[in-house]
Amino acid sequence: MSSPRSAVPTAAAVPSPSAPVIGGSATSPTAPTVAELMDFVRSTARDEALIASLPLDPEGRTWIRLDGPGGSEAWLIGWPPGTGTGWHDHADSFGAFTTAAGALKEHSLAVRLPTDGWKTLELTDGVDRSRELATGQGRAFGQNHVHEVLNESEVAHAVSVHAYYPPLPRIRRFSRTGAVLRLEQTERPEDWQ
Numbered sequence: 001m002s003s004p005r006s007a008v009p010t011a012a013a014v015p016s017p018s019a020p021v022i023g024g025s026a027t028s029p030t031a032p033t034v035a036e037l038m039d040f041v042r043s044t045a046r047d048e049a050l051i052a053s054l055p056l057d058p059e060g061r062t063w064i065r066l067d068g069p070g071g072s073e074a075w076l077i078g079w080p081p082g083t084g085t086g087w088h089d090h091a092d093s094f095g096a097f098t099t100a101a102g103a104l105k106e107h108s109l110a111v112r113l114p115t116d117g118w119k120t121l122e123l124t125d126g127v128d129r130s131r132e133l134a135t136g137q138g139r140a141f142g143q144n145h146v147h148e149v150l151n152e153s154e155v156a157h158a159v160s161v162h163a164y165y166p167p168l169p170r171i172r173r174f175s176r177t178g179a180v181l182r183l184e185q186t187e188r189p190e191d192w193q
Contacts, residue, residue, distance in 0.1 A: 031166070032068070032069045032070035032072050032165050034142075036069050036070065037068070037094070037140065037164075038098075038138065040068060040069050040163050041074075041096045041097055041161040041162065042098050042136075044066065044074070044076070044098075045160075050076065055078070056080070056157050057080060061079055062078040063076060066163075068163045068165075070165065072163045072164060072166075072167065073093075073164045073165070073167035073168055074162065074164075075162045075163075076100075076160075077161075078158075079102070079157060079159070079160070081151060081153045081156060081157065082152070082154065083150070084151065085148050086174075086175075087107075087146060087147070087148045087175065087176050088146070088147070088171050089144050089172050090145065090164055091144065091171065092143050092144070092166065092169055093143065093167070093168050094140070094145075094165060095163055096140040096141070096162070096163055097163070098136070098138030099134060099136065099137055099158060100161055101158060102151065102158030103133065103134045103135065103151070103152075104132075104149055104160060105130065105132055105149070105151075105152050106130065106149050107129070107130050108130075109128065109129070109146045110126075110127050110128075111124075111127045113144060113181075119182065121180070122180055122181075123181055124179075146174065169188070170186055170188045170189075171186070172186050173185050173186075
């Protein structure tokens, strides 16, 4: 898989918290709910002008930071054919994402992992979930949700909208061989700048 490429200058492995903010809605003084994040990503995904403004790169993912509701962190992300995130979680953040163009596939684990203090886990049978997310389809997720998102198309870009609350405090990256999940690294916002 190619490493992501930002629509703004950054060497980040994930979207940079310091990237320019465009679009979105006004910030409210209270934390958004999962339903509000889902409403936001769905309505933003229908903004054809915004979706068309995302520069697409044939080699790597691109992104633009958006103004999410209630102080949430939000992103518009472009996915070239054959790219993906690798296995990861969003630590203490909950969130939602919707496919705005093309199709994405999500593989996830229906199990809550320990938050800290481990390097390798053996997963039990029956914890794997997969879903196809065509244009207009999305999903919400809770804290410590472990997944990978892929554009499996061989020819078409995909575009998606993501929102997280609280803004991402860290991302844990995992490798997976069969039933063995291994913690490879923990990234914090200062690592993305």
